Amino acid sequence: MKTSSSPFREVSLHVNGEIKPVLIKPSDTLLYILRVKLGLTGSKPGCLNGDCGACTVNVDGMAMKSCLMFAIEAPGKRIITIEGLKGTPIQHAFIKEFAFQCGYCTSGFIMNCYSLVENYPDANDELITEMLESNICRCTGYQEIENAVKSVLSSNKNLEK
Amino acid sequence: MYIIGKSVYRKEAVDKVTGEAIYTNDIQSPGMLHARMLLSPYAHARIISINTEKAWKIPGVRAILAGERFPLTGEEIRDRPPIAVDKVRYFGETVALVVADNPVQAKRASELIEVVYEPLPVVNSPTEAMQANAPLVHENIESYEKVERVNPEPNTNIANRTKIRKGNIQKGWSESDVTVEGTVSFSPSDHAAMETRCSIAEIRQDGYVVITTSSQAPFMVKKLINLYFGIDTGKVIVNTPLVGGGYGGKAAVQLEILAFLASRAVGGKKVKLFNTREEDLVTSPCHIGLDAKIKLGCTRNGYLKAAEILYLFDGGAYSDKAVDVSRAGAVDCTGPYHIENVWCDSLCIYTNHPYASPFRGFSHSELLFAFERTMDMLAQKLGLDPLELRRKNAILPGHTTPTQVRLNTSNLGNLPACIDRLKEIMKWEEGQRSIQPDGLIRAKGICCIWKTSTIDTDSSSGVILTFNPDGSVNLISGVVEIGTGTKTILAQILSERLKMPIELIHVRMKVNTQTTPEHWKTVASRGTYMAGRAVLEAAEDAVEQIKKVAACVLHGAVSDLEVAGGRVFLKDEPSTGIELKDVVYGYTYPNGNTIGGQVIGRGTYTLRRMTYLDPQTGEGRPGPEWTVGAQGVEVEFNKRDFTYKIIRAVSVIDIGKVINEKAAQGQVMGAMAMGLCFGGRESFVFDEQGRVLNAQFRTYRPLRYGENPEYVVSFVETPQIDAPYGARGVGEHGLIGMPAALGNALSIAAEVNLNQLPLIPELIWRAKKGNQHALI
Numbered sequence A: 001m002k003t004s005s006s007p008f009r010e011v012s013l014h015v016n017g018e019i020k021p022v023l024i025k026p027s028d029t030l031l032y033i034l035r036v037k038l039g040l041t042g043s044k045p046g047c048l049n050g051d052c053g054a055c056t057v058n059v060d061g062m063a064m065k066s067c068l069m070f071a072i073e074a075p076g077k078r079i080i081t082i083e084g085l086k087g088t089p090i091q092h093a094f095i096k097e098f099a100f101q102c103g104y105c106t107s108g109f110i111m112n113c114y115s116l117v118e119n120y121p122d123a124n125d126e127l128i129t130e131m132l133e134s135n136i137c138r139c140t141g142y143q144e145i146e147n148a149v150k151s152v153l154s155s156n157k158n159l160e161k
Numbered sequence B: 001m002y003i004i005g006k007s008v009y010r011k012e013a014v015d016k017v018t019g020e021a022i023y024t025n026d027i028q029s030p031g032m033l034h035a036r037m038l039l040s041p042y043a044h045a046r047i048i049s050i051n052t053e054k055a056w057k058i059p060g061v062r063a064i065l066a067g068e069r070f071p072l073t074g075e076e077i078r079d080r081p082p083i084a085v086d087k088v089r090y091f092g093e094t095v096a097l098v099v100a101d102n103p104v105q106a107k108r109a110s111e112l113i114e115v116v117y118e119p120l121p122v123v124n125s126p127t128e129a130m131q132a133n134a135p136l137v138h139e140n141i142e143s144y145e146k147v148e149r150v151n152p153e154p155n156t157n158i159a160n161r162t163k164i165r166k167g168n169i170q171k172g173w174s175e176s177d178v179t180v181e182g183t184v185s186f187s188p189s190d191h192a193a194m195e196t197r198c199s200i201a202e203i204r205q206d207g208y209v210v211i212t213t214s215s216q217a218p219f220m221v222k223k224l225i226n227l228y229f230g231i232d233t234g235k236v237i238v239n240t241p242l243v244g245g246g247y248g249g250k251a252a253v254q255l256e257i258l259a260f261l262a263s264r265a266v267g268g269k270k271v272k273l274f275n276t277r278e279e280d281l282v283t284s285p286c287h288i289g290l291d292a293k294i295k296l297g298c299t300r301n302g303y304l305k306a307a308e309i310l311y312l313f314d315g316g317a318y319s320d321k322a323v324d325v326s327r328a329g330a331v332d333c334t335g336p337y338h339i340e341n342v343w344c345d346s347l348c349i350y351t352n353h354p355y356a357s358p359f360r361g362f363s364h365s366e367l368l369f370a371f372e373r374t375m376d377m378l379a380q381k382l383g384l385d386p387l388e389l390r391r392k393n394a395i396l397p398g399h400t401t402p403t404q405v406r407l408n409t410s411n412l413g414n415l416p417a418c419i420d421r422l423k424e425i426m427k428w429e430e431g432q433r434s435i436q437p438d439g440l441i442r443a444k445g446i447c448c449i450w451k452t453s454t455i456d457t458d459s460s461s462g463v464i465l466t467f468n469p470d471g472s473v474n475l476i477s478g479v480v481e482i483g484t485g486t487k488t489i490l491a492q493i494l495s496e497r498l499k500m501p502i503e504l505i506h507v508r509m510k511v512n513t514q515t516t517p518e519h520w521k522t523v524a525s526r527g528t529y530m531a532g533r534a535v536l537e538a539a540e541d542a543v544e545q546i547k548k549v550a551a552c553v554l555h556g557a558v559s560d561l562e563v564a565g566g567r568v569f570l571k572d573e574p575s576t577g578i579e580l581k582d583v584v585y586g587y588t589y590p591n592g593n594t595i596g597g598q599v600i601g602r603g604t605y606t607l608r609r610m611t612y613l614d615p616q617t618g619e620g621r622p623g624p625e626w627t628v629g630a631q632g633v634e635v636e637f638n639k640r641d642f643t644y645k646i647i648r649a650v651s652v653i654d655i656g657k658v659i660n661e662k663a664a665q666g667q668v669m670g671a672m673a674m675g676l677c678f679g680g681r682e683s684f685v686f687d688e689q690g691r692v693l694n695a696q697f698r699t700y701r702p703l704r705y706g707e708n709p710e711y712v713v714s715f716v717e718t719p720q721i722d723a724p725y726g727a728r729g730v731g732e733h734g735l736i737g738m739p740a741a742l743g744n745a746l747s748i749a750a751e752v753n754l755n756q757l758p759l760i761p762e763l764i765w766r767a768k769k770g771n772q773h774a775l776i
């Protein structure tokens, strides 16, 4: 099906626990493939150059801005998008703390917080800020997001005790 | 209260935390074409020639629109060609539109369009625009079609002038012992909503135009497509799914027109136009700039006697909504004070800047920065506590506004109560300025706010309620869910009225102008009031219908019945009644006879007794009520390098009645954040040629996580009698005093008057050291 001159490659992406065959061009970003080819529109374009974090997903356990990663780098890596989170504590916390308004930044923020919570359940203020300052929310005052993420971190700690 | 005041979760909450929430750009369909724009690299230039030959060679290109004369557009003055012809008037203006199979092809082709320009002298500020020999942005403004009540002044750059003449300004000056004059200016900036604007248009074979768009004004899109292109309003269907933040920026109609033209050029096929961040910042309408002069006079004891005000709003290249913004700037041209003699000219000025759309607060954050800075300068001159000066002059029931509306305890909140609360929260008695052991200076600044809405006098809002067989209700309103949570508030209002669990109220989030009743525009903090009134009327209508059927079934009079808790029952004997589910689809007797049918409640609300402003004096009633408040900011200032940190920001607002505590807090906090961004860091940086140098998030920098201060929000509750449960508009009010409070705090900290925005350290340094180092 594919000829050597075709810009397309057929690859398999591991997304949200499923293997997805998909035709990609080397210049396609992961964000583009997720949204346009796989219909996973939860990850949002906000700037397309790494400034806003609305496109954040989780790649092999780490938060990653999907507009900054080529899809061609993704085969063999485990990708989780917002659609792959089902009833996680951080999602509940965002609802409970009113940590969003328009919701456009929310997928990216939740994915970033999710990686933070998974990797650093004991994160201190400094680390939280370092992680979360890469995303922009234009609606909230961030206080609500801070409450949400901290409520999950501290509940993690409580469980450990 | 049953549910009013409770922090009910947003109705669309789950969608938003699972990625299922759909915004315009998430919609795609096979065969959809894509449009991209070519933008002007000049702020003012004549277009000599356009050559599209090379662009056409890119595979996939379906249409190129350039140099063609389309109907002029614009809400009050039709001065804007959707795609530039003859000349360009701002940096980033749309010069051509390419439609192709995919966005990459469209982009490639747009880059190959060759345009020859002849640069023209640039008008780079409203003050420049007013100079006698200023270049004209529009040479023939008198030739433009316009609505009544707007008066572009021929051979000038003045798009409109609104006059306020209240009392006798000469008398005011003669009664004044002390006067002060403040001059304030700032450049345009942007809303920078996280969702960039997107529109999809299609012209169906049967002539229907279907537009899906991220807009705060889908019903306006429908009217304007009719006005500009002569398509019957009934044949224009506008869909608006969830919107990723608007803040006024999406109240202007722009991409919709381009998407329509693009679709028309390819035989009506579906075309999507999605802004990049850079386009969203400069090509689409921005946040207005202002040059202002304020002169205040007061008695020795600090009672204000006169205010003379000149507002030169930087409407940019096209007047669109800016005329209305400048008009609203005249309506509340002073701060919330009792001043008998007011003279104001509020002008909308053409410049070669990106053109303006409304910005959360609709001129109020801008004018309050000017006015409240001047109030602080006055307090300083008088040697009076700035909070005391404001308390003394606070506007009260019985006083009149600049447009001479007599205020009462319903249409005006309680400002003295807000001031007193602010004083407490800010620990005012501990002093306004102190030096910390580490040498840093702590300073507090305050300001007072007020705002009414200046919207069309016939603006209305409609609601339809339909019932489901299980007794639950669908709430359908034309309010767009832009993040304010208004539709959840409406559900609470309905839940309260029907005494029905909120879970049984299903809210339709998406707006479709064919099936959703109109809500004029989702702007001006009027959603809760207008749509809330419509909900109550629709509930009344539904309840009447339910009672009528139930009266037959229960063999009683309609007036004997009550609806609550999912039942309709006898008021005096609540155990006798029937479940709503058994009446809302009509009642069926055991023998099969049925009476009634599906209950459909309808309600509309139109603002009452609104009037136009008198062209000579400005007298008139532009809005239904004035929300008031007092705000403060505390900063920590380093006088060695002029940097500062915002420690705390406080808002005390008379909200009338809190309907959803956490949602209200969130609205106010978010608005405060945006106000601090506008005041402290955000502005377009223009070079001498009027080009915007910072159209990216790495150079145009909103606040990020961790840069935010502590927010304190406190509410006073003085009900607005004619509003649902007394609730006042509050979506914008958290923002509008922040630039002024920050300016006042930093002016005190740095001991210099800071009358420009944004308040970046460099600006403070320049103000401190004078301009002798300007070239460093």
Ligand code: FES
Residues within 6 Å of the ligand: A044, A045, A046, A047, A048, A049, A050, A051, A052, A053, A054, A055, A056, A065, A066, A067, A068
């Ligand atoms: S879209 Fe990826 S960081 Fe903004």
Ligand code: FES
Residues within 6 Å of the ligand: A099, A100, A101, A102, A103, A104, A105, A106, A136, A137, A138, A139, A140, B194, B244, B245, B483
């Ligand atoms: S919720 Fe709107 S940008 Fe964050």
